Amino acid sequence: MDDSSSTSDPHRLNENIIEIYRARNLSEAQMLVNVLADQGIEAQIGGASSSGGYAEVVGWHGSPQVLAFENDRNKARAIIEEYLNITLDEIE
Numbered sequence: 885m886d887d888s889s890s891t892s893d894p895h896r897l898n899e900n901i902i903e904i905y906r907a908r909n910l911s912e913a914q915m916l917v918n919v920l921a922d923q924g925i926e927a928q929i930g931g932a933s934s935s936g937g938y939a940e941v942v943g944w945h946g947s948p949q950v951l952a953f954e955n956d957r958n959k960a961r962a963i964i965e966e967y968l969n970i971t972l973d974e975i976e
Contacts, residue, residue, distance in 0.1 A: 900954040903930070905964050905972065906947045913948035919967050920952065925960050927952040 904927065907913035913929045920927040932948040952960045961972050 896953060901951050902954045902957060903949045904952045904957060904960045905950040907950060908947065910948050913950055916950050916964055916967070920950070920960055920963060923959075923963050925952055925956045925963070927956075927960065 905916060907916060907929075910929070910932050913932065917927045917929060928951050930949040930951045931946075950960075950964070964970075965972055
């Protein structure tokens, strides 16, 4: 990964981290984080600690989030759309 997308870069410390995609499960989230990393986008998983049980069955709170820097939003979303062959609606 190049230095411009690393959190060790002091220029990125002021950037917002946002949800890029809400995965169906932890495996899908990890796969997408790896795909993004292969394309030079630093991403991580959020919201996975509450997964399991009823919340996961009905799609509440248990869905892991793929998080990335806000400046990487468009590129990250395009990579995910292409990889999953879907079109993402804007996440509010």
